[in-house]
Ligand SMILES: O=c1[nH]cnc2c1ncn2[C@@H]1O[C@H](CO)[C@@H](O)[C@H]1O
């Protein structure tokens with residue numbers, strides 16, 4: 001028997017492997033059953049389906065349109081039921097529990113506080129409710145035998161005009177559960193430079209931010225996010241592929257922007273299934289993550305919206321192992337990349353890598369040594 005290192009991992013190994021998630025939307029990850037219950041509690045009557053399974057399916061199909069704008073319309077239903085403190089605490093707690101159950105050990109989960117004010121909450125109350133939920137979820141996960149740490153990223157909507165206000169909010173809560181800032185929403189027509197004041201403010205405060213760029217729109221958006229706004233990471237960034245040329249003989253030429261992204265180790269928060277749904281990629285096998293990994297870009301694997309994509313971190317890795325033959329070593333590479341790119345302090349990232357991630361993969365990879373063979377009762381081979 002050969003070491004598991006060279007093998008495609010089984011779904012159970014993928015689930016048990018420690019994973020790190022940098023790009024996951026709180027309002028894109030609710031359990032369908034929770035959406036149904038919260039809608040009933042708050043009197044929201046516009047849900048397209050009343051039964052959890054059917055509603056889950058509806059989200060996946062509605063998000064499958066090939067257009068980012070139509071994909072984003074589905075969030076009206078999740079945001080509608082996330083307008084009270086109790087709802088936010090519940091959704092955030094379940095998010096942490098679901099991620100932990102899936103083997104995620106560290107996650108940065110984002111949401112736009114400005115989208116949760118319709119029930120009369122202030123921006124501060126929204127942030128505090130979500131933080132409370134994450135802490136509760138971490139605790140429940142621990143009781144269930146899983147360890148997870150969850151940080152929040154505060155998102156400003158790129159079509160709106162509250163980015164500076166949200167950036168200030170992120171800065172105010174930076175030592176209380178908020179790891180950084182982001183902008184999201186429709187990309188075409190809303191370049192990140194509209195929010196330069198917010199990014200310049202965060203830079204002056206030595207704070208961290210990522211920008212959704214290079215998803216529905218190409219290189220100019222990535223270039224602006226990096227060279228005008230100074231983003232630490234790229235949300236998606238998948239269109240960087242447009243600046244990479246592969247010749248018939250397999251030789252690769254990077255344009256100036258792609259070379260910059262790779263040289264500066266700019267993290268790409270890649271979200272394969274989401275990209276297929278919004279039309280940013282045609283199939284898993286053709287997803288640019290394959291080439292970006294081969295070329296040693298700082299690529300990471302993410303879920304984006306677990307509800308709309310019917311996915312999880314394990315599912316994304318399963319699909320990638322099927323498409324590219326990835327092994328546990330590849331998974332570890334993506335996971336270490338993600339942990340290196342997190343917005344928490346360097347010593348904590350290093351401890352996560354050395355004390356949690358590497359030992360977790362080492363244990364999975366060495367499991368074959370202790371396999372049970374027919375006729376033996378113990379875990380170890382019998383001694384003669
Ligand atoms: O892939 C995406 N690209 C751009 N915006 C997104 C994506 N997924 C979600 N959101 C937007 O981010 C808001 C805050 O979480 C969501 O409400 C949704 O409008």
Ligand SMILES: [Zn+2]
Nearest residue numbers: 025184235304
């Ligand atoms: Zn996103």
